[in-house]
Amino acid sequence: xxxxxxxxxxxxxxxxxxxxxxxxxxxxxxxxxxxxxxxxxxxxxxxxxxxxxxxxxxxxxxxxxxxxxxxxxxxxxxxxxxxxxxxxxxxxxxxxxxxxxxxxxxxxxxxxxxxxxxxxxxxxxxxxxxxxxxxxxxxxxxxxxxxxxxxxxxxxxxxxxxxxxxxxxxxxxxxxxxxxxxxxxxxxxxxxxxxxxxxxxxxxxxxxxxxxxxxxxxxxxxx
Amino acid sequence: xxxxxxxxxxxxxxxxxxxxxxxxxxxxxxxxxxxxxxxxxxxxxxxxxxxxxxxxxxxxxxxxxxxxxxxxxxxxxxxxxxxxxxxxxxxxxxxxxxxxxxxxxxxxxxxxxxxxxxxxxxxxxxxxxxxxxxxxxxxxxxxxxxxxxxxxxxxxxxxxxxxxxxxxxxxxxxxxxxxxxxxxxxxxxxxxxxxxxxxxxxxxxxxxxxxxxxxxxxxxxxx
Numbered sequence: 274x275x276x277x278x279x280x281x282x283x284x285x286x287x288x289x290x291x292x293x294x295x296x297x298x299x300x301x302x303x304x305x306x307x308x309x310x311x312x313x314x315x316x317x318x319x320x321x322x323x324x325x326x327x328x329x330x331x332x333x334x335x336x337x338x339x340x341x342x343x344x345x346x347x348x349x350x351x352x353x354x355x356x357x358x359x360x361x362x363x364x365x366x367x368x369x370x371x372x373x374x375x376x377x378x379x380x381x382x383x384x385x386x387x388x389x390x391x392x393x394x395x396x397x398x399x400x401x402x403x404x405x406x407x408x409x410x411x412x413x414x415x416x417x418x419x420x421x422x423x424x425x426x427x428x429x430x431x432x433x434x435x436x437x438x439x440x441x442x443x444x445x446x447x448x449x450x451x452x453x454x455x456x457x458x459x460x461x462x463x464x465x466x467x468x469x470x471x472x473x474x475x476x477x478x479x480x481x482x483x484x485x486x487x488x489x490x491x492x493x494x495x496x
Numbered sequence: 497x498x499x500x501x502x503x504x505x506x507x508x509x510x511x512x513x514x515x516x517x518x519x520x521x522x523x524x525x526x527x528x529x530x531x532x533x534x535x536x537x538x539x540x541x542x543x544x545x546x547x548x549x550x551x552x553x554x555x556x557x558x559x560x561x562x563x564x565x566x567x568x569x570x571x572x573x574x575x576x577x578x579x580x581x582x583x584x585x586x587x588x589x590x591x592x593x594x595x596x597x598x599x600x601x602x603x604x605x606x607x608x609x610x611x612x613x614x615x616x617x618x619x620x621x622x623x624x625x626x627x628x629x630x631x632x633x634x635x636x637x638x639x640x641x642x643x644x645x646x647x648x649x650x651x652x653x654x655x656x657x658x659x660x661x662x663x664x665x666x667x668x669x670x671x672x673x674x675x676x677x678x679x680x681x682x683x684x685x686x687x688x689x690x691x692x693x694x695x696x697x698x699x700x701x702x703x704x705x706x707x708x709x710x711x712x713x714x715x716x717x718x719x
Contacts, residue, residue, distance in 0.1 A: 292549040293516075293542070300541025304534070311527070314717050315538045318523025318710040319516070325706040326515040333698055337688050344689060368604075372614055377603045384596050391595055465560050466567060475556055483548040487541040494537050 277464075278410070282417035284461050286327060290425025291457060292480045294319050295450045298430055300487030302439030304495055312433050312442065320426035328419025335411025342403055349393045349401075360396065361386055367399050428453050447484065454480045500687075501633070505640035507684050509550060513648025514680060515703045517542050518673045521653055523710030525662030527718055535656050535665065543649035551642025558634025565626055572616045572624075583619065584609055590622050651676050670707065677703040 297319050301312045353360050364385050368378040386392045397403050432445035454477045462472025520542050524535045576583050587608050591601040609615045620626050655668035677700045685695025 288553060289549055292553075293545050296545030296549065297520075297538065297542050300545060301538055303541075304537050307534075310717075311530075311534060311538075314527050314714045315520065315524055315534075317717060318526075318714045319520050319542065321713040322516050322519030322523060322706045322710040325709050326512055326519065326702065329702040329705065330511060330515075333702065336698075337685075337690050337695070340691075341689050371604075371608065371618065372611075373604055373607050377600060377607060380600045381591075381594075381596055381604065384600060385594065388595075395594065462560075466564050467560050468563075472560070475559075479549065479552040479556065482552065483545045486548050487545040490544040491537045491541045494533075494540060 278414070279417055280464060282331070282414050283421045284464070285331070286324075286418040286421025287425035287457060288461070288476070289323065289327060290320070290422035291428060291450060291454055292483050293323055294426035295429030295446060295480060296483040296487040298433060298446060299443050299484035300491040302433075302443040303488035303491040304439075307439050309433060309436070309439060309442065312439060313430070316426070316430040316433065320423055320430070323426065324419040324422040327422050328415045331418040332411045332415035335406070335414050338406045339408060339411065342397075342406055345401055345403060346393070346397060349396050350389075353389060353393055353396075357386075360392070363400055364392070364395065443488075447481075451477050451481060501637070502640055503687060505554070505637050506644045507687070508554070509547075509641040509644025510648035510680060511684070511699070512546065512550060513543070513645035514651060514673060514677055515706050516546055517649035518652030518669060518703060519706040519710040521656060521669060522666050522707035523714040525656075525666040526711040526714040527662075530662050532656060532659070532662060532665065535662060536653070539649070539653040539656065543646055543653070546649065547642040547645035550645050551638045554641040555634045555638035558629070558637050561629045562631060562634065565620075565629055568624055568626060569616070569620060572619050573612075576612060576616055576619075580609075583615070586623055587615070587618065666711075670704075674700050674704060 294316050298312050298316050301307055301315055349360075361382060365378055365382045368381045373381065385395055397405075429446045429450040432449060433439070433442040436442040436445060455473045458473035458476025459469045461476065462469040465472075517539050521535050521539045524530055524538055572583075584605060588601055588605045591604045596604070608618055620628075652669045652673040655672060656662070656665040659665040659668060678696045681696035681699025682692045684699065685692045688695075
């Protein structure tokens with residue numbers, strides 16, 4: 274469970290990290306006669322911006338989830354105190370939706386509502402669909418996503434440091450990045466239970482489309 | 497429910513759309529003596545790349561969810577046929593985890609496993625936590641996210657079309673974008689049940705940090 278959360282973060286960060294800086298650099302190298310240094314500056318600025326936006330975005334999402342859980346938990350305790358009959362009805366509704374008979378419904382409701390903590394926990398999970406979030410999750414998630422974005426983003430950008438013109442950089446970058454996207458897509462698909470080769474191809478095609486589109490946009494503006 | 501899904505998509509797309517192109521343009525305007533046209537090119541290329549990466553990323557996520565649901569559904573039907581006793585055990589485990597008595601557990605299990613479709617549906621939802629996804633969702637989601645990214649991205653970029661140098665553009669862009677991020681953060685927080693002003697401030701601070709960092713990175717490279 275812990276491991277799968279870290280993997281999810283890495284997938285989120287690296288997915289965009291490989292794609293967007295790749296496409297941006299590709300777009301810029303489509304601008305005729307561009308100074309290579311500008312590709313580095315724009316690329317690194319994008320990686321900085323993207324990793325912070327995604328990392329802190331992940332942090333915010335985690336914090337929001339935690340705040341939401343806490344405020345709903347407080348509300349459920351209040352409701353169980355204030356309108357226990359209505360809350361009992363809601364528990365009963367859950368068991369009746371499962372399709373249990375009246376008799377079993379009533380017994381289950383009696384047992385579920387005997388202990389207040391258990392009752393509230395039940396309402397949180399099955400009425401509201403909320404699991405207790407890990408309070409450390411937001412911080413860890415922000416770090417993992419941000420770092421993965423940086424690592425992912427340096428892959429497509431690095432070739433531009435070793436070539437003498439943008440188009441050569443683009444060719445090397447495209448070769449390396451599309452390979453990486455394929456491998457990345459393969460493992461991502463394995464994790465999510467999709468056919469690995471089909472999933473890998475999809476991820477690679479998205480990267481290629483984004484880069485092609487950025488390239489076309491840059492060329493069009495120059496006309 | 498439908499409306500809330502569209503809003504979620506808009507929040508996802510606009511959140512990054514407002515932040516990343518804003519930060520990238522800010523970073524580039526930090527590069528001394530940069531041609532404004534390069535900010536437009538890089539900014540529009542980023543918007544093209546980002547909207548496709550996020551839009552198609554959303555499409556892929558939706559498709560993956562659908563594939564995953566279908567393959568798990570097939571597997572549950574097979575398991576109910578092949579090892580019904582073990583599947584009955586799992587249903588029982590669910591009711592025992594709720595804390596129901598042995599007697600009620602057994603009755604509930606008997607009723608739940610009488611109809612195979614109901615049984616499988618129950619396993620999907622409460623053992624695996626999977627709801628049946630909307631088959632149209634992936635396509636709609638891709639479109640909403642991509643479009644929101646474009647709309648969001650044009651906000652911070654547009655001032656650069658009307659000024660004569662990058663730093664002036666940055667000042668106008670920062671003023672407009674930070675206001676928009678605040679307003680956007682306010683409504684986003686209302687949706688997610690966070691304190692609106694605190695949430696709005698957080699979203700704005702993330703945008704400012706990302707832009708500041710991109711600016712610093714671009715300046716550092718130039719030294």
